[in-house]
Amino acid sequence: MTGGLAAGAALALLAGTLLPAASASAATPAGTVHVQVTGTSAVLSDGQVGRAWKLGSDGTVVTSSLTSGTRELAASSSPDFRIDVDSVPTTSVLGWSLISVTAGAIPPDPSRPQTRAGKQLTFRYALGDNHLTTAGVELTRVVALHEGSAVLETTSTLVNRSPAVFRVGNYSLDELTPAPSLAGASAQVIGYSGGSDWRDDYRHVLTEAAAFDDEGETARFDDGTGAGWFFVTERRGGVSSRVGRDAGGRTWAGVDPGRDLFDFGPLQTAPPTYNRLDNPAYPAPIRQRTVQPNGTLSLGRAFTGVYSDGEAGAAAAFVDDFTSNVAPQFALTVGQNSFHPWSHSDALSDPNLRKQVDRAAALGIESYMLDDQWQGGAGGESGDWKFDAVRFPDADGNGIPDFVEYLHAKGLKLGLWMSPAEFNTASQTYAAHPDWACAPTGDVTAQVPDDAGLGVWDMTNPALRDHLTGVVDRLVEAYDVREFKFDFQSWVDCGSHDYNDYEDAFVGFVHALQVRHPEVTFELDETNDQRAWPFESAAIGPSWFDNGHLHGSGPAAKLLHDMWTAAPWLPTSGIGVGAFDSVLPNGCAGPCTASYLAPLMLLGHVTFWTDTTKISDTDAAEISWWTNWYKTHRDDLRGVVNELTSTDPVAGTGTTVFQPWRNGHGEVLAFRQADGSPVTTVSLHGVDAATTYAIHDVRTGELLTTATGAQLASGYDIALPQAWSARVLSVDPTDASPDPAVPEAPLAILLPLAALAVGVLLLRRTTQSRRSA
Numbered sequence: 001m002t003g004g005l006a007a008g009a010a011l012a013l014l015a016g017t018l019l020p021a022a023s024a025s026a027a028t029p030a031g032t033v034h035v036q037v038t039g040t041s042a043v044l045s046d047g048q049v050g051r052a053w054k055l056g057s058d059g060t061v062v063t064s065s066l067t068s069g070t071r072e073l074a075a076s077s078s079p080d081f082r083i084d085v086d087s088v089p090t091t092s093v094l095g096w097s098l099i100s101v102t103a104g105a106i107p108p109d110p111s112r113p114q115t116r117a118g119k120q121l122t123f124r125y126a127l128g129d130n131h132l133t134t135a136g137v138e139l140t141r142v143v144a145l146h147e148g149s150a151v152l153e154t155t156s157t158l159v160n161r162s163p164a165v166f167r168v169g170n171y172s173l174d175e176l177t178p179a180p181s182l183a184g185a186s187a188q189v190i191g192y193s194g195g196s197d198w199r200d201d202y203r204h205v206l207t208e209a210a211a212f213d214d215e216g217e218t219a220r221f222d223d224g225t226g227a228g229w230f231f232v233t234e235r236r237g238g239v240s241s242r243v244g245r246d247a248g249g250r251t252w253a254g255v256d257p258g259r260d261l262f263d264f265g266p267l268q269t270a271p272p273t274y275n276r277l278d279n280p281a282y283p284a285p286i287r288q289r290t291v292q293p294n295g296t297l298s299l300g301r302a303f304t305g306v307y308s309d310g311e312a313g314a315a316a317a318f319v320d321d322f323t324s325n326v327a328p329q330f331a332l333t334v335g336q337n338s339f340h341p342w343s344h345s346d347a348l349s350d351p352n353l354r355k356q357v358d359r360a361a362a363l364g365i366e367s368y369m370l371d372d373q374w375q376g377g378a379g380g381e382s383g384d385w386k387f388d389a390v391r392f393p394d395a396d397g398n399g400i401p402d403f404v405e406y407l408h409a410k411g412l413k414l415g416l417w418m419s420p421a422e423f424n425t426a427s428q429t430y431a432a433h434p435d436w437a438c439a440p441t442g443d444v445t446a447q448v449p450d451d452a453g454l455g456v457w458d459m460t461n462p463a464l465r466d467h468l469t470g471v472v473d474r475l476v477e478a479y480d481v482r483e484f485k486f487d488f489q490s491w492v493d494c495g496s497h498d499y500n501d502y503e504d505a506f507v508g509f510v511h512a513l514q515v516r517h518p519e520v521t522f523e524l525d526e527t528n529d530q531r532a533w534p535f536e537s538a539a540i541g542p543s544w545f546d547n548g549h550l551h552g553s554g555p556a557a558k559l560l561h562d563m564w565t566a567a568p569w570l571p572t573s574g575i576g577v578g579a580f581d582s583v584l585p586n587g588c589a590g591p592c593t594a595s596y597l598a599p600l601m602l603l604g605h606v607t608f609w610t611d612t613t614k615i616s617d618t619d620a621a622e623i624s625w626w627t628n629w630y631k632t633h634r635d636d637l638r639g640v641v642n643e644l645t646s647t648d649p650v651a652g653t654g655t656t657v658f659q660p661w662r663n664g665h666g667e668v669l670a671f672r673q674a675d676g677s678p679v680t681t682v683s684l685h686g687v688d689a690a691t692t693y694a695i696h697d698v699r700t701g702e703l704l705t706t707a708t709g710a711q712l713a714s715g716y717d718i719a720l721p722q723a724w725s726a727r728v729l730s731v732d733p734t735d736a737s738p739d740p741a742v743p744e745a746p747l748a749i750l751l752p753l754a755a756l757a758v759g760v761l762l763l764r765r766t767t768q769s770r771r772s773a
Contacts, residue, residue, distance in 0.1 A: 031148040035103040035119040042101050042121050044143060048150040049306045051143070053080070053121075059097030061123065066176055066229065068150075068306035073229050075249075078177035081141065081156065082252070083299075084169035085127065087285065096125040096139060106144050111514035114329045118146035136162035137291075151305035151321035157298050160291045168257075168289040170242075173233055173302035175252035178221070183249035184209070185223050188311065190569065191216040192237040194526050194533035194545050200553075200650060202545070203565040211247045217535055218569055219243035219253055226310040232303040232318055232569070234326075234535045236503070239278050253302050258285040263491050263499055275528075289500060298504060312642050312685035315568035316661070319640040322538070323571050328514055330521040330541045331482070332573060332605070332634040334364050334627045335415065339371035340548075340609035341582050348373050349391040350403040357410050359612040362620045364627025368407055369415030369485060369607070382419055382454055383427030385471045404479050415483035416475060417525075420468045421506055422454035422488045429467065430455070436464045438494035438502070458494045459505040465512075472513055476520060485544070486510070487525035489532075507532065510540050523576065523605070534570055542605040544576035554652050555583050556591035556600065560671060561650035563603045567643040567658060573634075577604035580623075585614030590652075590674060590724040594619040595699075598626035599669055599726040602637065603658060606630065629698065636662050644682035649673060655720060661686040667698070668729040672720035679719050684712040684731065694734035697727065704729070708738045 036043045042053045045067070052065040054077070066074035080092040090096055106118040120142055127137040137160055144153045154174045160166065178185065187208040193199055206214055217237060220230040231253035235241045239259045245251045259282050264275040279286050291297045303321065307314035336356060342348040348371070357368060375381065376388035387394075392401035407414055423430045423437070425446050430437070437443050438458040446455025457464050475481045489506050491499035510522050523542035526533045537543040546562050548555065555578075563572050579601035583592050591597065594615075606627070615623070630637075639662035649656040655676040658669045670680065687693065687709030695704045707716075712731070720727060 033117075033119040033145050033147055035121065035145075037101055037103050037121070042103075044119065044121055044145050044152070046145055046147060046149065048148070049145070049152060051152060053101075055098060055101065056093075059125075060093040061098050061101075061125075062093060063176065066304075066306070068227065068229070068308075071227075073176070073178055073182060073306065075177040075179055078250070079175065080123075081172050081175060082254070083139070083158075083171040085137075086166050087169060090127065092125070095127060097128050099124040099126050099138070106146065109515075111511070111518045112325070112328055113518065115325045116146040116148060118144055118149070118325075120144040136160070137166065146321060146325045149321045149325070150307065150317040151303050153301060153303055153321070153326070155298070155301045157296060158291055160293055160295050160297075163293050165293065166291055167285075168291065168297065168299075169285050170254070170256040170258065171299060172252040172254035173300055174231060174304050175250060175254075176229060176304070177248070177250045178229070180249075182221070182223055182228070185221040185228055187212065187245060187251075188218075188220045188222065189214045189216040189243055190218040191241070192534040192570075194237055194531060200551050200561070202562070208245070211245055213242060213244040215239050215241060216243040217241050219251065220307075220311060220314050221245075221251060222310065225308075226313065227308040228306070228314075230303075230305050230307060230314045230318070232305075232322075232535065234301040234303070234539055236532045236536045237534060238276055255300065257288050257500065258282060260287050287498065290496070290498065292496070309685060312568060315642070316640045316686060318569060319571055322535075323639055326539050327571070327574070328518075328521075328541055330523075330574075332638065333367045333413065333483070333521075334606045334608075334630065335367040335369060335483070336360065336365050336608040336612065337369045337371055337415075337485075337578075338374075339417075340578060341611055344373045346391075350393065350401070350406075353403060354406055355613050356611070357407050357412060359615075359620075360410065360412055362617075362624060363608065363612055363615070364624045364631070365412070365608060365612075366631075367413035367415055367483060369417065369483060371417040371485070372419075372487070374416060375418075379428050381424040381427040383423035383429040383457075385418060385475065400479065408480065413482040414479055415485065415521075416479075416481050417485045417487060419454055419488035420471070420486055420509075421457055421459050421490070423457055424454055433464075433467075436461055436467075438492055441492045441494060454488055456490065456492050456494075458497070459502050459509060460494065460497045465505070465509050468509065469513065469516070473516070476517055481520065483521040483523065485523050485525055488528075489524070489526075490528075491531070503532070507536060507540065514540075525576075534566075538570055538574055542574045542576055546576075548578050548581050548609070553650050554591065555581055555588070556597065557649055557652035557673060559600055559604075560656050560673075561648060563641070563658065564643055564649055564656060567641045571639065572603045572641045572658075572660075573605065573638045575604045576607055577601055578609035579606060580608060580610040580615070582610045584619060585611060585616075593724070594622035596671070596724055596726045598623050599728050600671065602626065602630050602728070603641065603660075603669065625699075633667075636660060636666060638662065640686075642685045644668070644684070645680070655680040655718075657682050657718065659684055659686075664688070664691075665693075665730075665732045668716075668718065668731060669726070670718045670720055670729075671726045672723060674723055676720070676723075678721050679717050681715050681717050683715055684709075687712050687731070689713065691733050692736060692738045693731050694736060696730045696732075698730050699728065706734060706736050706738050711738065 033046045040055050044051050050067040054062050054064040063074055063078040064076055082091045101123045106120050123141045125139040140157045142155045189206040191204050193202055217235050218232045221228045233253050240255055240257050242256045243253045259279055261279040262277040305317045307317045338348050375385055380386035387401045392403050394401050436457055438456040442456035491503045493499050521541055524537045525544040527547040533545050559577055566572050637660045642659040644657040644659050647654050653674050655672045660666045689710040691709050692706055694706050
C-alpha cells in the first residue's frame with residue numbers, strides 16, 4: 001500500500017490474526033446466505049448474487065468477484081470505495097488499512113419485524129496516509145445480504161477518535177470496476193427531484209455510453225441483453241447525489257457535498273425557481289461534511305444488485321429487497337385527511353368533522369387524520385402539541401377531546417399532523433427553551449411569513465429530541481394515535497452543524513420513534529422542497545411529495561403523473577394521493593367519475609382529500625366497492641409497480657398502464673385519458689414463461705382468458721373503448737390450460753367500438769401469441 005503509516009502497517013499485520021474463519025455448509029440451500037472469512041478472503045452470497053473480496057497482507061481490500069448467478073461481472077481487482085478526507089483522495093487500497101473483517105447475522109430491527117434473516121460482513125479500517133494527520137479515524141463498512149435477495153446493502157460510518165476536526169468531500173458509497181467485456185455497458189441514470197410546488201420533473205432519466213458523473217440516485221448498467229448490475233443510494237434528490245463511470249471503467253454511486261451551496265426550503269415559493277442552489281464555484285469545496293472530535297458520521301447506505309429482464313428486472317430486485325428489509329411494513333389504510341378542503345379555516349373543528357366521520361363507513365374509510373391546526377391555544381401551539389380547546393373541546397374534562405372519543409367510537413383510527421422540527425414563537429416550549437432553536441437561523445425563520453409562521457428547532461440537540469419523543473409518546477398513549485404526518489422539516493445550517501447534520505439527526509429521530517412505536521405509521525410531507533425525497537423518505541414510510549399543484553395539468557392526470565414518475569423503482573403504495581381532491585363532488589370534465597378515480601387511488605397511500613358528505617350515494621357505493629377490494633388485496637400492491645407504457649400522462653392524453661407484481665401474481669391497472677387507442681398493447685413483467693395465468697376483470701369478476709407467461713410477456717391487449725375509462729385486471733397462476741386463441745378483446749368490450757367504426761377491424765385480429773383483456 002502506498003502512503004501507509006507505520007501504525008497502518010502494524011494494523012494490517014494484526015488483521016491477519018483477527019480474521020475469523022466462518023465455515024459454511026457444503027450444500028447451501030437456495031436462497032440461504034453463505035458467508036465465509038479467511039485470512040486472505042471474504043465471501044457473501046446466496047445463489048442469486050455473490051461478492052468476494054481479496055484481503056491483502058498490506059491492509060488493502062478489493063472486490064475480486066461479483067456474480068449474478070454463475071456469471072462474473074467484476075474485474076479481479078476492484079476497489080470498494082473512495083473518500084476524499086481533507087481534500088486527499090483515499091480508497092480501500094490507498095490510505096486505509098484493514099483492521100478486521102468479521103462475519104455475523106444481520107441484527108434484528110424491532111421496528112421492522114418483517115425483515116428477512118441474513119448475514120453480513122463488517123469491515124473495519126484505520127486511516128493512515130502520509131498526507132494526513134488523522135490517526136484515530138476509523139471507517140466501518142457493513143455489507144448485508146438478506147435471504148432470497150439479489151441486492152447487497154452497504155452502510156458506511158466514520159468515527160473520529162482524534163482530537164482534530166476533519167472534512168469529508170466527494171465519496172462513493174459503493175463501486176465496481178466491471179470485467180473488461182462489460183466496460184462499455186450502457187448506463188441508465190435516474191435522478192429524482194422533490195418540491196412539487198415548484199416543478200413537475202420529479203424524475204429525469206439519462207442514458208450514458210461513456211464516462212459520466214451525473215446527479216442521480218440510481219444507475220443501472222446493461223450489457224445489451226437486459227442483464228447487469230445497478231446501484232441505488234438511500235439519498236434525497238439533489239445535485240450532491242452522484243452516480244458515474246470514469247474513463248477506466250470504474251462505476252460508482254455516492255455523494256459530492258461540495259456541489260451544494262444552499263437549500264432554500266419553503267422560503268423559495270415562486271415556480272419555476274428551484275429551491276436548491278448549486279455551488280457556483282465548484283469544485284471549490286464551499287460545503288463539505290465535517291466530523292468533530294469524538295464524533296460519528298454516517299455516510300449513508302447504498303444498494304448494489306444484479307438483474308435480468310432490463311429495468312423492470314432491476315427495479316423488481318431492488319424493490320423486493322427494499323420493501324421486505326428496509327422500509328417499515330406500515331399499515332396500508334384507507335384514510336381521510338382534514339386539510340382539503342378546510343385547510344386552516346374554522347371548519348376544521350369538531351362539529352363539522354363529525355359529519356365526515358359519520359360518512360366514513362359508507363366509503364370504507366378506516367382512519368382520519370387531523371392536519372395542521374388541530375393544535376393551538378395557550379399551551380398547545382406547535383412546539384407544545386396539545387389540542388386546540390376551541391376547535392376540539394373536552395366537555396367532560398376527561399383529558400380526551402370529544403371528537404377523538406367520537407371518532408374512536410365509530411371504529412376509526414386517529415392520525416395527527418405535526419411539524420416536530422419547527423416551533424411557533426407563541427409556544428410555551430419555545431419560551432422555556434429558546435436555546436433549542438437553531439440559532440440564529442431558527443429565530444430568523446420564525447419571523448418570515450409562510451404557511452405556518454414557524455421557527456426551526458436544532459434537531460441535533462439531544463434535549464430537544466428527548467422532548468419531542470415525550471410528546472409523541474404522550475399523544476400515542478393518550479389518544480391512541482396510529483399515524484403521524486411530519487411536515488416542514490426543512491434542512492438548515494445551525495452553528496457548527498450544517499443542514500446535512502440536521503437532516504441526519506431528524507431521520508435518526510424518526511427511526512428511534514419507530515423502534516418505540518412499531519405499530520404507528522410515520523409519514524413525511526415534503527411537498528414544499530426536497531426534504532428526504534425519494535429513497536430516504538421511502539425508507540421511513542409513506543411520502544407526500546405533491547400538494548396537488550396542477551401547473552397546467554388536471555387533477556387526475558397529475559396523480560397518474562406522480563405514480564408514473566415513481567414507478568418502477570419507488571413502491572407507489574407509499575406515495576400519498578389526494579383521492580377525489582374536491583373534484584368528484586364539484587364536477588369536472590372527463591375523469592370525474594367514481595369508476596375512474598377510485599381505481600387510480602389504489603396505487604398509492606389511499607387518502608380522501610374532499611368533503612365526503614358531497615359524494616352522492618351512487619358514487620359512494622362504487623367507491624366502497626373499490627375500497628373493500630383494496631382491503632382484501634392491498635398487500636399485493638405493496639411491492640414493485642411496473643410502468644408498462646412509456647409516455648408521461650401529465651398532459652391528460654393517451655393511455656397509462658401499471659402492473660403491480662408480488663409473489664408471482666398481481667394486477668394490471670389501465671387508464672385511458674382524453675384520447676389514445678381503444679386497445680393498448682403491453683408486455684407483462686415478472687411472469688414465468690411456462691406458467692399459465694388466469695386473467696379476470698376485477699370489477700365484474702369475469703374470466704377473460706388464460707394465457708402462458710410467455711404469451712403475456714410477448715404482448716397483451718387491453719381494451720378501453722371510452723375516453724376517461726379505467727380497468728383493473730387480476731393476473732393469477734392457474735391449473736387450467738391456456739386458451740390457444742381468443743379475440744383480442746372480449747366481445748362485450750369490443751361491441752361498443754363498432755359505433756366508433758373500428759370494431760370490425762379489431763374483431764378480425766386474433767393471434768396465437770397474444771392474450772387479451
